[in-house]
Amino acid sequence: MKKKSYDKEFKRQVVQMIQEEGKAVPQVAKELGLHDNTVYRWVTEFKQDGTQAFPGSGQLKPDDKALRDLQKRIRELEEENDILKKAMHYFAKDRR
Structure with missing residues (x-):
């Protein structure tokens, strides 16, 4: 139906x-x-x-869309931060 x-x-x-x-x-x-x-x-x-x-x-209401976009940006920044942390640890091991 x-x-x-x-x-x-x-x-x-x-x-x-x-x-x-x-x-x-x-x-x-x-x-x-x-x-x-x-x-x-x-x-x-x-x-x-x-x-x-x-x-x-x-469609989303403008406020809901803005919230979703901000949450997406936070996830992206957290992923970038994790990658940088791993790179930092990797290069720190090389120096020892």
């Missing part, structure tokens, strides 16, 4: 119906043929992340 996916604009419109028009989540969900929990999750995501909510499939 294929999972339905909804684009960012659709999700924002659903949240807007709830927040600006004051409609109840179950009512909106029923009108659109969605599960209540799905709509509640969209509302929660929008409240937490505002305009950065719903980044899209395979």
Whole structure:
């Protein structure tokens, strides 16, 4: 069974119906043929992340992307540091 996916604009419109028009989540969900929990999750995501909510499939929020990039850089620097330590020990043995 294929999972339905909804684009960012659709999700924002659903949240807007709830927040600006004051409609109840179950009512909106029923009108659109969605599960209540799905709509509640969209509302929660929008409240937490505002305009950065719903980044899209395979995409990260800017903060999450920055964190992932920093973690990658740390791993690279740690690997370089390990290589330099090994080289230092290797050359220190040669001098003895």
